[in-house]
Amino acid sequence: MSQNVGPMKAVTISLPSDIALELSREAARRSVSESEVVRSALVSAFAGPDAFARRALPFPALGNSGSNDISAHTESILGSEWGELLP
Numbered sequence: 001m002s003q004n005v006g007p008m009k010a011v012t013i014s015l016p017s018d019i020a021l022e023l024s025r026e027a028a029r030r031s032v033s034e035s036e037v038v039r040s041a042l043v044s045a046f047a048g049p050d051a052f053a054r055r056a057l058p059f060p061a062l063g064n065s066g067s068n069d070i071s072a073h074t075e076s077i078l079g080s081e082w083g084e085l086l087p
Contacts, residue, residue, distance in 0.1 A: 023037055023038070
């Protein structure tokens with residue numbers, strides 16, 4: 001991989017001992033730095049075909065009651081929904 005893509009930001013991560021050992025072994029196997037192995041893994045994880053695909057919003061109809069006069073009838077709507085909880 002080892003492409004010069006511009007400035008990089010240093011990031012510190014904590015790994016479980018077994019994963020850190022595997023990272024060291026993989027870096028040695030490839031004859032590259034541990035950072036290079038991590039960069040390669042992140043590119044594979046985040047730069048795939050779906051990495052920047054639009055995702056469906058989990059709340060697309062939020063606020064869509066189907067009524068266009070809610071603000072004019074707030075008190076009566078709240079009164080019917082919350083009843084005696086209102087002052």
